[in-house]
Amino acid sequence: MNQRNIYLDEANRRLQERLMHVSRLAAVGEMAAGVAHELNQPLAAVANYAQACERLLGLPDPDLEEVRDALRQITAQAVRAGDIISRLRGLTRPRDSLGELTDVNALIRELADLIESDARVHESSCRFELSEGLGPLTLDRAQIQQVVFALVRNAFEALDECPLGSREVVIGTARAADGDVLIEVRDNGPGISPEIAQRLFDPFCTTKTAGTGLGLASSRTIARTFGGTLDHRPNRPSGACFVLRLPSPARR
Numbered sequence: 594m595n596q597r598n599i600y601l602d603e604a605n606r607r608l609q610e611r612l613m614h615v616s617r618l619a620a621v622g623e624m625a626a627g628v629a630h631e632l633n634q635p636l637a638a639v640a641n642y643a644q645a646c647e648r649l650l651g652l653p654d655p656d657l658e659e660v661r662d663a664l665r666q667i668t669a670q671a672v673r674a675g676d677i678i679s680r681l682r683g684l685t686r687p688r689d690s691l692g693e694l695t696d697v698n699a700l701i702r703e704l705a706d707l708i709e710s711d712a713r714v715h716e717s718s719c720r721f722e723l724s725e726g727l728g729p730l731t732l733d734r735a736q737i738q739q740v741v742f743a744l745v746r747n748a749f750e751a752l753d754e755c756p757l758g759s760r761e762v763v764i765g766t767a768r769a770a771d772g773d774v775l776i777e778v779r780d781n782g783p784g785i786s787p788e789i790a791q792r793l794f795d796p797f798c799t800t801k802t803a804g805t806g807l808g809l810a811s812s813r814t815i816a817r818t819f820g821g822t823l824d825h826r827p828n829r830p831s832g833a834c835f836v837l838r839l840p841s842p843a844r845r
């Protein structure tokens with residue numbers, strides 16, 4: 594490499610570093626605005642309910658049941674705020690990962706009861722299509738289960754808009770041609786709305802009134818922790834398909 598190329602290489606590297614820094618700063622700014630917005634709601638609710646308690650207890654004959662109700666609301670909102678914070682933590686640093694040899698199908702079977710009861714709540718059906726012979730992978734089973742469950746829950750929530758009787762979620766496993774292990778969650782719902790398709794995995798991207806928009810963002814962070822990827826494609830004939838790709842031991 595001649596002197597000029599070395600110089601260009603160095604200049605490119607510096608430019609790239611600067612760009613990374615700027616985009617990180619932009620992401621942090623966006624994130625801070627999102628966190629402030631998300632936490633404001635439960636905090637405002639806590640303040641309101643606390644004021645209500647004070648007012649109720651100031652009455653000559655306070656209705657203690659009403660006070661208890663307000664206190665329960667305070668607890669629920671504080672738990673919600675805590676949940677948002679702990680999920681945010683998971684975005685940047687999933688809790689210490691345990692690498693253990695894990696059977697991917699067994700990990701999904703363990704979730705089956707939970708998924709089936711969620712299916713009943715959402716008046717949907719669910720089906721498992723698990724390919725045998727995937728071999729063990731070094732994973733943190735609880736974290737991968739968290740990803741699968743976030744995808745399944747999204748699928749059921751998407752199906753809430755669809756007519757009863759046709760709603761179905763399929764949870765499948767397969768080995769890709771290159772040896773990677775795939776976990777797929779497919780639904781026959783409305784599919785990803787085009788307006789958010791580009792931002793789907795960004796923190797706080799949500800179309801749901803009660804959603805935090807952290808499910809997919811933290812799931813992708815977990816996938817990457819294990820050298821994997823999380824993406825989506827349209828399902829045929831309708832709906833969405835999310836694919837968690839976990840590298841075969843040979844490629845890690």
Ligand SMILES: Nc1ncnc2c1ncn2[C@@H]1O[C@H](COP(=O)(O)OP(=O)(O)OP(=O)(O)O)[C@@H](O)[C@H]1O
Nearest residue numbers: 747748751784799800801804805806807808809833
């Ligand atoms: N299977 C799906 N079908 C259609 N849209 C989906 C599907 N999965 C996700 N989405 C869209 O992606 C958005 C982001 O999903 P994500 O799981 O990150 O957040 P959320 O579900 O809105 O909130 P939370 O997971 O905190 O409850 C959803 O609001 C929804 O619009």
Ligand SMILES: [Mg+2]
Nearest residue numbers: 743747808809
């Ligand atoms: Mg979700």
